[in-house]
Amino acid sequence: MTTPEPDRRMGGWEGTGYDAIAVGQIFPPYRLAVDATAIADFHRCLGEKVDGIGPGTRIPSFLLNELRAFKSNVYFPPGVLHAQEELEMRGTALLGEELITIVRVADKYIRNGKRFIVVEQAVQAGTERRDVLLVRHILYWPC
Known part of the structure; x- marks a missing residue:
């Protein structure tokens, strides 16, 4: 199967190309920082009262789901969706614990002439690095 031509509709193109990303590629562990302010802001945006945020407070999973770990290793081209x-x-991840994200390229494929990359992010917590969250992103990769 041939790789489709880059989708340059988003303007000038710079970034890591589809062919440069390898299935099975694992990136170095990335330290994730979540503080009490981020947790309080999350609860406020839900309209909840914010009390008692300190060490041992549960970190909402949505604050652990972000792409900084992947973006720190791969330069996103314009138009990634x-x-x-x-x-x-x-x-459960608790405030005050060390949080580590491990990123792995699980798959990539072309469907209907469009490039897709499947990225798995495993979030681990504490000195024992227990598993907290696995996020699987399927990203449209324009070039």
Whole structure:
């Protein structure tokens, strides 16, 4: 199967190309920082009262789901879109624990002339690095 021509509709193109991303590629562990302010802001945006945010407070899973770990290793070209996302809750992360994200390229494929990259992010917590969250992103990769 031939790789389609780059989709340059988003303007000038710079970034990591589809062919430069390898299935099975694992990136170095990325330290994730979530503080009490981020947790309070999250609860406020839901219209909830914010009390008692300190060490031991549960970190909402949506604050653990972000692409900084992947973006720190891959330069996103213009026009990357989230096609799909799945979250698998595996445990609880608590404020004050060390949080690590491990990113792996799980798959990539071409469907209907469009490039897609499947990225899995495993979030681990504590010194024992217990599994907390697995996020599977399917990204449309324009070039």
